[in-house]
Amino acid sequence: MKKNVKVSISGIQNNDNEETVEVVSVGEMMQRDDHICVSYEEAADNAAGVDCQLVKSMLKVKPDQIEIIKKGAAQTHMVFIEDRDTISYYSTPFGELEVAIHTDRLERKERDNGFQILLEYALEINASHMSNCNVDIRVDYLS
Numbered sequence: 001m002k003k004n005v006k007v008s009i010s011g012i013q014n015n016d017n018e019e020t021v022e023v024v025s026v027g028e029m030m031q032r033d034d035h036i037c038v039s040y041e042e043a044a045d046n047a048a049g050v051d052c053q054l055v056k057s058m059l060k061v062k063p064d065q066i067e068i069i070k071k072g073a074a075q076t077h078m079v080f081i082e083d084r085d086t087i088s089y090y091s092t093p094f095g096e097l098e099v100a101i102h103t104d105r106l107e108r109k110e111r112d113n114g115f116q117i118l119l120e121y122a123l124e125i126n127a128s129h130m131s132n133c134n135v136d137i138r139v140d141y142l143s
Contacts, residue, residue, distance in 0.1 A: 004142040005029045005114065007040045007059070013123070015131035025057075029139065036061040038139055059137065066106060066117060080119055082106040090125075100124040114140040 007027050013019040027040025038059040055072035066080045075091040080103045090097045105120035117137040123130045 001031070003029045005038060005040075006138075006140045006142055007038060008138040008140070009135065011133060011135040013131040013133050019131075026142070029141075034062060059139075061108065061115075061117065066119065080106055080121060097125050098127070100127070111138075111140075114138065 005027055007023070007025050009021075009023040011021045013021070023042050025040040025042055027038055029036060029038045038061070040057055040059075041054045042057055043054060053073035055070050055074055057071075058067075058069040060067035060069065064081065068076070068078045068080075070076050073093060076088055076099065078088050078099065078101060079086040080101060082103050082105065085100060085102045087098065087100050090099045100123075102122040102124075103119065104122070105118060107118040109116045109118070116139075117135075119133070119135040119137070121133050121135075123133055
């Protein structure tokens with residue numbers, strides 16, 4: 001059964017300077033056999049002066065891992081497993097980047113009206129450390 005949800009993602013990237021990113025969107029959640037799928041759309045920034053495009057995103061929540069899949073102007077399939085390294089690719093209109101993720105923390109908390117996922121991870125792009133990231137994902141049931 002599908003449920004309408006609000007997806008709120010706030011992230012902090014700590015590199016030379018701290019960058020904060022926030023996304024709020026509505027989407028749908030569906031329970032599968034061994035995981036939950038949350039699909040939503042978000043805007044992808046393009047070059048200055050160019051309209052942004054929508055990216056279809058999916059959050060797969062499994063008992064021991066989280067996957068973030070994006071398709072559209074930017075494409076990736078990132079996998080987060082606590083205390084593990086994973087490698088994926090991030091494709092943009094300007095080229096493809098190798099992305100390595102070391103997940104230090106993956107925590108899922110049930111809430112009255114949904115759930116919350118807390119991620120802490122180190123991000124490398126093309127074998128160079130880029131930042132340490134903290135991400136707070138909240139999924140709230142709307143119906």
